[in-house]
Amino acid sequence: MSLAIINGHLIEPSLGLSQPMDLLMEAGVVTKIGTGLRGDETIDARGCIVCPGLVDIHVHFREPGYESKETIASGSRAAARGGVTTVVTMANTNPVIDHAGMVEFVIRRARETACIKVLPAACATKGMKGEEITEMAELKEVGAVAVTDDGRDVASSAVMRRVLQYAEMAGLVCMTHNEDESLAEGGAMNEGFNSTALGIPGIPKAAEEARIDRNIRLAQLAGARLHIQHVTSKEGVDLVRRAKARGLRVTCETAPHYWTLTDDAVKTFDSNAKMNPPLREQEDVDAIIEGIKDGTIDCIATDHAPHTPTEKEVEFALAPFGIIGLETSLALTITGLVEPGHITIERAIALMTVAPARICGLDAGVLQEGSPADVAVFDPNAAWEVKAEDFASRSKNSPFIGRTLRGKVRHTICDGQIVYSA
Amino acid sequence: MPEARQTVWTRKDLIGIEDLSREEIELILDTAPQFVAVSKRESGIKKVPLLQGRLVVNWFHEPSTRTRTSFELAAKRLSADTLGITVAASSSVKGETLHDTLANIEAMHSDVIVIRHGCAGAAHILAARHDSHIINAGDGRHEHPTQALLDAFTMREHVRQRRGDPEAGLDGINVAIIGDIEHSRVARSNIWALNKLGARVTLCGPATLIPAHVEKMGASVTSDLRAAIRDADVIYALRIQLERQQKGLFPSIREYIRLFRIDNDSLRAAPDHALVMHPGPINRDIELATEVADGPRSVILEQVSNGVAIRMAVMHLLVNFGGKKPTGTL
Numbered sequence: 001m002s003l004a005i006i007n008g009h010l011i012e013p014s015l016g017l018s019q020p021m022d023l024l025m026e027a028g029v030v031t032k033i034g035t036g037l038r039g040d041e042t043i044d045a046r047g048c049i050v051c052p053g054l055v056d057i058h059v060h061f062r063e064p065g066y067e068s069k070e071t072i073a074s075g076s077r078a079a080a081r082g083g084v085t086t087v088v089t090m091a092n093t094n095p096v097i098d099h100a101g102m103v104e105f106v107i108r109r110a111r112e113t114a115c116i117k118v119l120p121a122a123c124a125t126k127g128m129k130g131e132e133i134t135e136m137a138e139l140k141e142v143g144a145v146a147v148t149d150d151g152r153d154v155a156s157s158a159v160m161r162r163v164l165q166y167a168e169m170a171g172l173v174c175m176t177h178n179e180d181e182s183l184a185e186g187g188a189m190n191e192g193f194n195s196t197a198l199g200i201p202g203i204p205k206a207a208e209e210a211r212i213d214r215n216i217r218l219a220q221l222a223g224a225r226l227h228i229q230h231v232t233s234k235e236g237v238d239l240v241r242r243a244k245a246r247g248l249r250v251t252c253e254t255a256p257h258y259w260t261l262t263d264d265a266v267k268t269f270d271s272n273a274k275m276n277p278p279l280r281e282q283e284d285v286d287a288i289i290e291g292i293k294d295g296t297i298d299c300i301a302t303d304h305a306p307h308t309p310t311e312k313e314v315e316f317a318l319a320p321f322g323i324i325g326l327e328t329s330l331a332l333t334i335t336g337l338v339e340p341g342h343i344t345i346e347r348a349i350a351l352m353t354v355a356p357a358r359i360c361g362l363d364a365g366v367l368q369e370g371s372p373a374d375v376a377v378f379d380p381n382a383a384w385e386v387k388a389e390d391f392a393s394r395s396k397n398s399p400f401i402g403r404t405l406r407g408k409v410r411h412t413i414c415d416g417q418i419v420y421s422a
Numbered sequence: 423m424p425e426a427r428q429t430v431w432t433r434k435d436l437i438g439i440e441d442l443s444r445e446e447i448e449l450i451l452d453t454a455p456q457f458v459a460v461s462k463r464e465s466g467i468k469k470v471p472l473l474q475g476r477l478v479v480n481w482f483h484e485p486s487t488r489t490r491t492s493f494e495l496a497a498k499r500l501s502a503d504t505l506g507i508t509v510a511a512s513s514s515v516k517g518e519t520l521h522d523t524l525a526n527i528e529a530m531h532s533d534v535i536v537i538r539h540g541c542a543g544a545a546h547i548l549a550a551r552h553d554s555h556i557i558n559a560g561d562g563r564h565e566h567p568t569q570a571l572l573d574a575f576t577m578r579e580h581v582r583q584r585r586g587d588p589e590a591g592l593d594g595i596n597v598a599i600i601g602d603i604e605h606s607r608v609a610r611s612n613i614w615a616l617n618k619l620g621a622r623v624t625l626c627g628p629a630t631l632i633p634a635h636v637e638k639m640g641a642s643v644t645s646d647l648r649a650a651i652r653d654a655d656v657i658y659a660l661r662i663q664l665e666r667q668q669k670g671l672f673p674s675i676r677e678y679i680r681l682f683r684i685d686n687d688s689l690r691a692a693p694d695h696a697l698v699m700h701p702g703p704i705n706r707d708i709e710l711a712t713e714v715a716d717g718p719r720s721v722i723l724e725q726v727s728n729g730v731a732i733r734m735a736v737m738h739l740l741v742n743f744g745g746k747k748p749t750g751t752l
Contacts (some may be wrong), residue, residue: 171517193635197440197540199610202634249745268550314519315541317562 008045053085053374065094306395601660
């Protein structure tokens, strides 16, 4: 049975395509890109953009261990609602994903319960303790697509060096959460005027920047590729920019909240404004946007971090870090980056498809004849209000509830199957 | 008893000084003298019926003697019923959320909730969601509004006496706040209040205990005690928490004393009329020498007396004039 998407505007960054074009798929792969195509089943995408299914290389699906926050099933439904067809899940579950059996568990649960492609990242160190490196060669063999201790940094520089050397040998990208935990300890928001006025212990930008700097230097020493997760600050962007100028194989991501919000969002003590790294200041927001424009920032990833209302609706200092992001990332990108004219819609889609897929070496993010039939169809002009009750995620911890955003996903197709329609 | 100006009070809660206008602060200060008088009645009957039949709950998640006692006395002198919930007996140890605990208290028809909590924003998040009048009795390092109000009231009484002007305010006076600014909600509330009332604020303490960009709140910052108090009309010493030293935030009590203690020697740098204040409890001979704490410039016990009157004024305004519905703002 074939599926045709007709009358849409196709944007395919890897081919440099942006024009009215139909798409035909059968047996889970793209069979034809052209005009006047018809299939057994047809989606009329008039007024919509048709693009590769989005790729998010930084999500927390919480399974196993924290299924009240999210499961691989619910997380994948949230992804589908956001137009995302491939995710890379972080390894800080309980137990953590630090050996082959755990990677196989995630892959099995994804096969059994997920409506999109869920690919596990594995821990960089055993038990995520920052002491001994994991069996990365085997982790890769069974399906891990990256190594990371995300949620924490590797405190020891010697261990971090070995992580980078060994990951390079194993052919896995190492993705780093950059945080000097002794400097950040006790902090719950960005350190600055707002943290002082609110009396909330601060996390200085230097806690992130010092480790971005260290991790870049160690990657250089190790001759390894490095992916810097969730860059948030002006200096952090600069460090990556300079590393790239030196020819190092460094990439980085940022998340929509880092260009949409500043630490002013904490003034209401709303714990949905609490994440790690924290929301920074206006000059950082400006630098993040600049970094996206000039290519320093390679991709957009959400750091989708679900927590239940019970966990979040507490005193700010006691609330866990993190917000959900999968269902708002495309709309926040259109609303915050494309509409104001910072980047084109074509570039935005590249940042959410082929660019992140390349960082982890994934067979995703492109729509060529023969490639997996993973497609997002969205109306770039449709405005919609973010409502807690509409989230497909098990959790509702979004600071964007109540906002009106532009860009609404109409259909998400994974392996040729419609997995979401609105 | 209410005066015409009191009609401007509309707030349901008192969460912080940052949110208040100068007029609102002055209204509270102007409402307090009648309650000072109640506590000093010759009849010895220190009670008025303004909150008769109301329930005031003192809900303290941190140890406190002075503030809790002061609120309790204030409520009693307004003829309210009072209920004390302290952390050891509270539900937080059982894992109940703040919202659930307050919902249970409200199910028993509370009118005023006085809350002290170790986390910034605790009073704020409760006020936004619940019907009771919430009074912040200290939330983490954030604010301690009634302390700043009683301090401003005490300062104003002395400025008025010294100048022989019963209308005088704090405009143009210099206040030096000395000590651990970083961890002090008293300092933050005082900075906001003093700025709104037209005073100039100088902060002085170890560099490791001065928070980032605090000058943007409206203060100059120095680590030179004598420079800080040179033109001071008020010298406000903060309590230094001795465990901060154990955490390495300053090298030793000895060096703290050497650099920042208010004693007869350091006071020589200050004008003769400078008052000495402290929010209590005092670490005698650490931040404040006994000779000064008990000396003629000290108005520390007046602060305590005025605290009851200020808290009576606040409760009276909130209950008898304040709005009933959560504002969700502040």
